[in-house]
Amino acid sequence: MDYYAQCIGITATHLNPIARGHAGKSALELIHERVLLEAKRNLAYTSMTINVLSYALGFAEPAYFARFFKRHTGVTPKDFRMQLS
Numbered sequence: 001m002d003y004y005a006q007c008i009g010i011t012a013t014h015l016n017p018i019a020r021g022h023a024g025k026s027a028l029e030l031i032h033e034r035v036l037l038e039a040k041r042n043l044a045y046t047s048m049t050i051n052v053l054s055y056a057l058g059f060a061e062p063a064y065f066a067r068f069f070k071r072h073t074g075v076t077p078k079d080f081r082m083q084l085s
Contacts, residue, residue, distance in 0.1 A: 001027050036072055039065075043081045050077045 004027065005012040012027070019027040035057055042053050054065030069077045 001031060004031065032068075032072065036069070039069060039077065040073075040080065043077055044084050050081075053077070 001015065002012045005015040008015075010018075015027045019025060019030055023030055025033075039053065039057060042048050042056070043050075046053075048056070050066070051062045054062040057065060059065040059068070066076055069075075069080070073080060075083070
């Protein structure tokens with residue numbers, strides 16, 4: 001979140017009230033939603049491996065991405081992709 005706040009020239013402390021005021025969610029919630037949307041799109045419409053996708057989304061390790069994805073969706077990235085076929 002610090003990265004995004006710095007990019008727009010404000011502090012992370014200032015970013016949260018702005019996000020809550022406009023979207024009713026914390027900045028971190030909005031970031032997570034966007035990362036999940038991008039992950040789902042890539043899993044659905046590309047043949048990118050889950051390892052490559054995890055690095056492309058900024059995760060340090062594919063295992064971190066898999067845990068993040070499962071925590072937010074209830075299924076693993078592999079299972080999500082299999083459900084689409």
